[in-house]
Amino acid sequence: MRTPIADFVRAYANSGSVRLHMPGHKGKAFLGCEPLDITEINGADVLYSAHGIIDESERNASHLFKTAHTYYSTEGSTLAIKAMLMLAMQSRKSDTPPVVLAARNVHRAFISAAALIDFSVEWLYPAKTESLCECIVSADAVEGVLRNMPSLPFAVYITSPDYLGNIADVEGIARVCERHGLPLLVDNAHGAYLAFTSPTLHPIALGAAMCVDSAHKTLPVLTGGAYLHISEQFSRYAENARSALSLFASTSPSYLVLQSLDLCNAYLADSYTERLSEFVKGLELAKQKIRSIGFSIRLSEPLKIVLDTVEFGYTGNEVAQFLRENNIEAEYADEKFVTLMLTPENDGEDISRLLLALASLEKREPIKEPDYPPLKPTEQVISIREAVFSPRRRVNVTDSVGKICADAAISCPPAIPIAISGERITEDLAALLTAYGINEIAIVDC
Ligand SMILES: Cc1ncc(COP(=O)(O)O)c(C=O)c1O
Structure with a gap:
């Protein structure tokens, strides 16, 4: 081509x-x-x-x-x-x-x-x-x-x-x-x-x-x-x-x-389809090995390995930190999951190092699942546009309940907003923001 x-x-x-x-x-x-x-x-x-x-x-x-x-x-x-x-x-x-x-x-x-x-x-x-x-x-x-x-x-x-x-x-x-x-x-x-x-x-x-x-x-x-x-x-x-x-x-x-x-x-x-297919097969084997170590792996699209770490006795963030100490950087981690993104550009050596590192992590008693409040429908008080263009001030999340969110409050990655601009911030939303480590939020100043 x-x-x-x-x-x-x-x-x-x-x-x-x-x-x-x-x-x-x-x-x-x-x-x-x-x-x-x-x-x-x-x-x-x-x-x-x-x-x-x-x-x-x-x-x-x-x-x-x-x-x-x-x-x-x-x-x-x-x-x-x-x-x-x-x-x-x-x-x-x-x-x-x-x-x-x-x-x-x-x-x-x-x-x-x-x-x-x-x-x-x-x-x-x-x-x-x-x-x-x-x-x-x-x-x-x-x-x-x-x-x-x-x-x-x-x-x-x-x-x-x-x-x-x-x-x-x-x-x-x-x-x-x-x-x-x-x-x-x-x-x-x-x-x-x-x-x-x-x-x-x-x-x-x-x-x-x-x-x-x-x-x-x-x-x-x-x-x-x-x-x-x-x-x-x-x-x-x-x-x-x-x-x-x-x-x-x-x-x-x-x-x-x-x-x-x-x-x-x-x-x-140039034969990417075949290369990808071979790589995915190899990755499936690696996933089986990780399961045999005792990790739970979520069903996912082929190029991700998503570890559910709580059963293994760690938060996702702890496992990501452990991998970091072993010179392996994950894509995403939170209290429950670690997401690893691989492509055919990762060679066998990369996968061996991942397996070796995970095998060296001591299994512990399962920990409690994080108790996130559910994301529920909330009142959209003003439009997203009005909220985004409104005068605003920053407040502690604990003081934001009942107020209108000005900026989509984001945890990054994954850059998915928890509270959406223009929404009334409820107790549940505030709790969810805190659970994802967001302590401050811009509210509409009205
Ligand atoms: C689901 C999703 N959509 C869109 C984007 C934005 O993509 P880009 O970084 O290519 O602008 C990202 C980035 O991480 C994403 O995770």
């Missing part, structure tokens, strides 16, 4: 051209990568009105991900989520209210989108949850809520996979959406690689209208590289996709990230 962006930049870097254009480093190696760091010079195309090498590279990605169109973001899924919601909002029928039906475990980018685009949210809550990270909703639950809404939303939005590796029933929820004539939007930030599993688990293949993937989270792409995918069935969104992205994006996209996304196409086209 051709790599037109990477080829162009390499040729330019080797051309000996006098750089009388931005960036200011002029290709001199301060960090090391500057010779390849260019801006939108002649021939380099323009990301948000691409007709040249970027367009060609995105078409390669569209082919690989089997989409009507795949667009690049050099500012992560955070940018692509806003553009995806903007496109769905713009395409709604004129009598459809600006409301999205969304599973509650959204990334903070969704709240930013609600504030900037000004839509409101009908939240879907899980029947049962062990963590802020998850909000497993069934297709039937989505159907039930849609039937009871006074008017239909302009989109249904879910996060799948989530930080604990849960994969939603995208296919079932997409069928419900189709029956109601609604687009299903999926935050697939953690699942770019799912387009290459057998069978495919990628949201576009399972019926989503659009989804975003952080290429950088699971593929060999520099941080910031992400995709906005549009399905064949909803190809009408493509007409305005670049303008939706440019509404929120910098006019100086990183060509390092663009080259990385471009090279990733060639990597994916």
Whole structure:
């Protein structure tokens, strides 16, 4: 597969051209990568009105991900989520209210989108949850809520996979959406690689209208590289996709990230499916070994190992700290779980070191499960936008009960808001904030 962006930049870097254009480093190696760091010079195309090498590279990605169109973001899924919601909002029928039906475990980018685009949210809550990270909703639950809404939303939005590796029933929820004539939007930030599993688990293949993937989270792409995918069935969104992205994006996209996304196409086209399948098999064996040590491992998407540590006698944070002392850094930990993210770029040595470290941790008496108050529907007093743009003051969480949340209070990672802007802070929400280590919160100053 051709790599037109990477080829162009390499040729330019080797051309000996006098750089009388931005960036200011002029290709001199301060960090090391500057010779390849260019801006939108002649021939380099323009990301948000691409007709040249970027367009060609995105078409390669569209082919690989089997989409009507795949667009690049050099500012992560955070940018692509806003553009995806903007496109769905713009395409709604004129009598459809600006409301999205969304599973509650959204990334903070969704709240930013609600504030900037000004839509409101009908939240879907899980029947049962062990963590802020998850909000497993069934297709039937989505159907039930849609039937009871006074008017239909302009989109249904879910996060799948989530930080604990849960994969939603995208296919079932997409069928419900189709029956109601609604687009299903999926935050697939953690699942770019799912387009290459057998069978495919990628949201576009399972019926989503659009989804975003952080290429950088699971593929060999520099941080910031992400995709906005549009399905064949909803190809009408493509007409305005670049303008939706440019509404929120910098006019100086990183060509390092663009080259990385471009090279990733060639990597994916070159027997990645087989490599991934082999790696996943090896990882399943590693998971069995970890279970035999006595750890409980959650069922999850293939590239995550999610340890439920309380049975082993530790909090997730304690196990993450133990791994850190053994020179192994986890992706996420809380009072109950540790999430480890692996890709085929982790070699056998990495996995051996993980197994060795876990085997050296002494098993203890099980500890008590953390007792989180359930996340329950709360009064939305003012819109997310009004709250985000309101005067505010910071108070201790203990003094916030009864007040209106100004900024989505976030624990990061996973950057999932606990209290949403505009919501009345209840005793339960305050307790949950404290349980996740948040002691201060911005409230609307009224
Ligand atoms: C579920 C989810 N969605 C979106 C994002 C944002 O992705 P990015 O870092 O590519 O902007 C993240 C980041 O961690 C995430 O976990």
